[in-house]
Amino acid sequence: MSTESAFLVHVIDDDTSVRTAISLLLLACGYRVFTYESGTQFLECSVPDEPSCILLDVNMLGFSGLQLQEQLKAKNSHIPIIFLTAYGDISMSVRAMKAGAENFLSKPVSKDELVNAIEEANRRYMNVQIARSNLNELRLRYDHLTEREITVFHMVVRGLLNKQIAFQLGNSERTIKAQRSSIMEKMQANSFAELVLIATQLGILGTEMN
Structure with a gap:
């Protein structure tokens, strides 16, 4: 997987050691990785429009991962979100999935489970992009x-x-x-x-x- 074509993963977690560990793991698997210490930092950054997903902690300082999910949904973001948390419960995971989350994983997570979730997010991203492209083409014809x-x-x-x-x-x-x-x-x-x-x-x- 070349650097230019590698799938991009945005890791958002307020724990430095977790961000570092996940980043090293994903880089070793051939992904490109951007890290953020908070949802606020992510929103303030200029996120490239390319195939990507978000690996998001739920409980963070400031607003939570679920609140970030709500803000991204309000912005009509199509980036798949994978929640990764050590303190999740059933109601929390149901809320996240109903709001459109790709997956809800519990820490510690195995390499295979994490990579499988990211690959599924990659497929979902590409399917959404294809659907959007097809819809845009139909709108052009309609016009x-x-x-x-x-x-x-x-x-x-x-x-x-x-x-x-x-x-x-x-x-x-x-x-x-x-x-x-x-x-x-x-x-x-x-x-x-x-x-x-x-x-x-x-x-x-x-x-x-x-």
């Missing part, structure tokens, strides 16, 4: 629809037939058929089912038409 095509799109995915759409919009059925064909082409949908899936991903279904 190329005309105002009338957008209206027809919303009606089509709600199951209206061409003649029903034509009646409601005061157009001919032939016109609606042509617009529907254009929508399918611009959205790169090969079937009605695929168009419905795209609409679901864009959040169109379940919303009111403008």
